[in-house]
Amino acid sequence: QTTPDSIQRQVWDGKLPVCFVLPEDPDVPPLYSLVPRVGYFPALLDRLRAHLSRHAGIDEDSPGAQQLWLRSAGRPLRWHLPVGLLYDLERPKPPPLPWEVEIRTRDFPTDELVSFGPNNSLESYFLYCLKEADALKHRARVINEMGEREHRQLWQGLLNDQFDQFSVVNRKLMEGEAKYLPFRIYQQGADGGLSVLQCLAKPHREDSTPLTLSDLLRICLPNFTDPVTLATHGVSLPMETPLAWAYDKLAYPDNFLHLVLQPGRCNSAGDGESSAMQLDSSRILTVI
Amino acid sequence: PMLSRSAFNEALPQLLARLSGRLSWPMRLATVGAESDTPVMELQTSFLVAGPAADASDSAPVLVQVRLHIGFSSAYACPVLHFCLSQPDGVPLAASDAADFVRVNVESSTGEAAGQLDLASVLSQVPHPQLGCPMYTLHPCRTAELIGRLTSASEADRDGSGEVRDTNAAALAVLSWLTVYGRAVGLQVPPECFL
Numbered sequence: 001q002t003t004p005d006s007i008q009r010q011v012w013d014g015k016l017p018v019c020f021v022l023p024e025d026p027d028v029p030p031l032y033s034l035v036p037r038v039g040y041f042p043a044l045l046d047r048l049r050a051h052l053s054r055h056a057g058i059d060e061d062s063p064g065a066q067q068l069w070l071r072s073a074g075r076p077l078r079w080h081l082p083v084g085l086l087y088d089l090e091r092p093k094p095p096p097l098p099w100e101v102e103i104r105t106r107d108f109p110t111d112e113l114v115s116f117g118p119n120n121s122l123e124s125y126f127l128y129c130l131k132e133a134d135a136l137k138h139r140a141r142v143i144n145e146m147g148e149r150e151h152r153q154l155w156q157g158l159l160n161d162q163f164d165q166f167s168v169v170n171r172k173l174m175e176g177e178a179k180y181l182p183f184r185i186y187q188q189g190a191d192g193g194l195s196v197l198q199c200l201a202k203p204h205r206e207d208s209t210p211l212t213l214s215d216l217l218r219i220c221l222p223n224f225t226d227p228v229t230l231a232t233h234g235v236s237l238p239m240e241t242p243l244a245w246a247y248d249k250l251a252y253p254d255n256f257l258h259l260v261l262q263p264g265r266c267n268s269a270g271d272g273e274s275s276a277m278q279l280d281s282s283r284i285l286t287v288i
Numbered sequence: 289p290m291l292s293r294s295a296f297n298e299a300l301p302q303l304l305a306r307l308s309g310r311l312s313w314p315m316r317l318a319t320v321g322a323e324s325d326t327p328v329m330e331l332q333t334s335f336l337v338a339g340p341a342a343d344a345s346d347s348a349p350v351l352v353q354v355r356l357h358i359g360f361s362s363a364y365a366c367p368v369l370h371f372c373l374s375q376p377d378g379v380p381l382a383a384s385d386a387a388d389f390v391r392v393n394v395e396s397s398t399g400e401a402a403g404q405l406d407l408a409s410v411l412s413q414v415p416h417p418q419l420g421c422p423m424y425t426l427h428p429c430r431t432a433e434l435i436g437r438l439t440s441a442s443e444a445d446r447d448g449s450g451e452v453r454d455t456n457a458a459a460l461a462v463l464s465w466l467t468v469y470g471r472a473v474g475l476q477v478p479p480e481c482f483l
Contacts, residue, residue, distance in 0.1 A: 110422070112420075113422060115422065125414065180363075222324060
């Protein structure tokens with residue numbers, strides 16, 4: 001059920017205050033924005049370009065504005081990943097809020113960052129993710145049965161922060177028996193490298209009991225013995241959580257459960273450092 | 289019948305042998321990661337092809353360097369292509385030029401009229417699932433169906449398990465798939481590879 005208080009709704013509403021700065025011109029004022037955790041940075045490119053045009057004299061059609069990219073803590077932001085996931089991946093720990101993100105207009109790292117633009121739209125990438133998730137769950141039957149209009153509605157719902165518009169279509173993708181559950185496990189290395197694990201995981205074990213997160217780790221990392229925690233949306237999950245439950249409640253709009261692997265044991269069902277859900281109720285920042 | 293990652297991995301050496309027997313390009317098998325206990329493997333190759341002409345009056349052929357990775361998608365249970373396109377000097381093609389390159393290749397092999405193909409719905413630049421670097425890919429959504437037909441045509445599922453277990457049949461199915469999908473990047477699979 002997706003009532004206003006439901007977990008899915010809280011996940012959708014989670015936002016992060018971000019402060020976009022332009023280090024190459026310190027006179028340009030920062031742009032503050034409350035960015036949805038489940039959204040994507042490239043969706044803000046038009047706003048960022050408009051800001052640069054207005055305050056930095058950088059024309060929106062100029063190569064600098066067109067080849068814009070983002071950096072945090074000295075590393076390119078892998079902006080094909082949802083905003084909240086990127087924040088949760090920052091090492092050694094998530095940065096203080098507002099999250100300071102640098103705008104860069106030169107030296108686009110073509111060997112590291114996917115380029116989004118008129119020939120490679122974020123919408124088409126989002127659909128690519130949805131298709132893969134449905135391929136895992138339903139052999140892509142549900143997404144292929146949907147027409148272009150419903151595909152567009154999913155994207156427009158996400159882009160415009162319209163939960164109901166999104167959910168009415170997404171419900172079809174999320175209901176029914178799933179063959180395999182779409183998830184990815186991320187581990188940020190100290191050197192800035194990111195390892196991404198994905199494998200085939202059914203909702204149930206051989207004996208029909210629900211597959212848990214510990215089972216999942218044993219499948220994906222068979223030889224791993226160190227104590228670790230899996231977290232999503234800034235919240236650590238108990239290892240006995242059934243994967244199907246976590247997926248149903250905590251999947252991102254791209255229909256994947258994105259889990260961050262952290263060293264150490266999970267102490268409780270909620271982490272004191274999970275800033276996003278608590279911050280949402282305070283809403284201290286204004287958007288300039 | 290469905291192709292599995294392990295069947296794909298087992299078919300790769302034969303695929304490599306069949307292709308390198310007829311094509312003189314650098315080609316190798318690489319392990320790029322692991323999925324549980326199963327290695328994630330690819331056939332990686334690199335070649336130069338003629339690109340779309342910059343304009344009709346150009347006499348010099350435009351060359352495009354294609355770096356192609358032939359891998360397997362567990363989600364779709366079928367092979368998948370990831371590729372990079374650059375000028376011969378290594379500079380990556382601009383996104384619009386890359387889209388034109390694929391479009392011209394697809395149109396010349398299928399004869400579809402210009403502008404009718406919705407390339408955006410099947411071609412995306414995405415992070416490579418294991419390597420993380422940006423590469424182009426063709427959405428595999430219809431591939432699984434094609435592979436199913438190709439493998440049932442070749443009696444691959446002799447034990448009725450629903451899975452392709454015959455390595456020769458798997459290699460030929462992947463080769464057939466490559467004959468179709470490789471055209472998007474200007475790859476023509478010589479018919480002798482099937483012998």
